[in-house]
Amino acid sequence: MLYVGVTNDLQSRIEQHKANRGNREIFAGRYYCYKLLFFERYTYVQHAIEREKELKLMKRDDKLQLIKAENPNLMFLAGVTGSCPQDPFRMTNWEQVF
Numbered sequence: 001m002l003y004v005g006v007t008n009d010l011q012s013r014i015e016q017h018k019a020n021r022g023n024r025e026i027f028a029g030r031y032y033c034y035k036l037l038f039f040e041r042y043t044y045v046q047h048a049i050e051r052e053k054e055l056k057l058m059k060r061d062d063k064l065q066l067i068k069a070e071n072p073n074l075m076f077l078a079g080v081t082g083s084c085p086q087d088p089f090r091m092t093n094w095e096q097v098f
Contacts, residue, residue, distance in 0.1 A: 002063050003033035004055045006048045010039060036077040038067040 007013040014034055023029030042048035055063065067074065 001031045001033065002060060003028060003031070004052055004063075006045070006052050008045070010036075037071055037074055039077075 005013070014036060017028040017034040020026045020029035021032055021034065028034070040048075040051065042051065055066075058066075071077070
């Protein structure tokens with residue numbers, strides 16, 4: 001499962017997803033979406049939303065190809081988000097579920 005979403009606070013979003021692990025009423029909880037593999041930064045939220053829609057239409061193999069171009073070993077990007085400016089950027093994040 002690959003999760004695509006938009007947030008202006010990537011670290012908080014990951015923490016929210018972790019806190020909801022196993023909660024079957026929430027998509028991210030049901031599928032354990034909390035491991036970050038890839039993200040893109042956007043200055044304007046509308047651009048991030050447009051990109052999110054584009055990514056959600058992509059096939060899984062195409063998404064993996066995009067991720068592997070930046071992260072060839074599919075390493076979880078733990079701790080990377082702490083150095084990312086939170087404002088005014090909007091970020092599209094991808095998380096791996098297993």
